[in-house]
Amino acid sequence: xxxxxxxxxxxxxxxxxxxxxxxxxxxxxxxxxxxxxxxxxxxxxxxxxxxxxxxxxxxxxxxxxxxxxxxxxxxxxxx
Numbered sequence: 001x002x003x004x005x006x007x008x009x010x011x012x013x014x015x016x017x018x019x020x021x022x023x024x025x026x027x028x029x030x031x032x033x034x035x036x037x038x039x040x041x042x043x044x045x046x047x048x049x050x051x052x053x054x055x056x057x058x059x060x061x062x063x064x065x066x067x068x069x070x071x072x073x074x075x076x077x078x079x
Contacts, residue, residue, distance in 0.1 A: 002026075005072045008061050013069070015076055023073050027058055036062045038069055 006013040011029045023038040032049020042063045
């Protein structure tokens with residue numbers, strides 16, 4: 001299961017249900033994918049197919065929504 005946390009333009013922000021414990025978010029679009037760490041600071045982990053401009057925009061979206069992402073992470077992984 002990969003719950004969607006946020007949609008922005010053509011991007012879907014989501015978690016994989018069985019993954020590492022450190023809080024992070026995946027982003028996918030028709031252009032490519034990226035993964036951002038949320039803690040200790042928002043930072044890009046990996047990506048493919050996305051331009052630097054897209055990555056900068058996505059990082060801003062993640063930073064603006066990091067509290068909601070953390071809240072949804074804790075709700076989803078509470079068990």
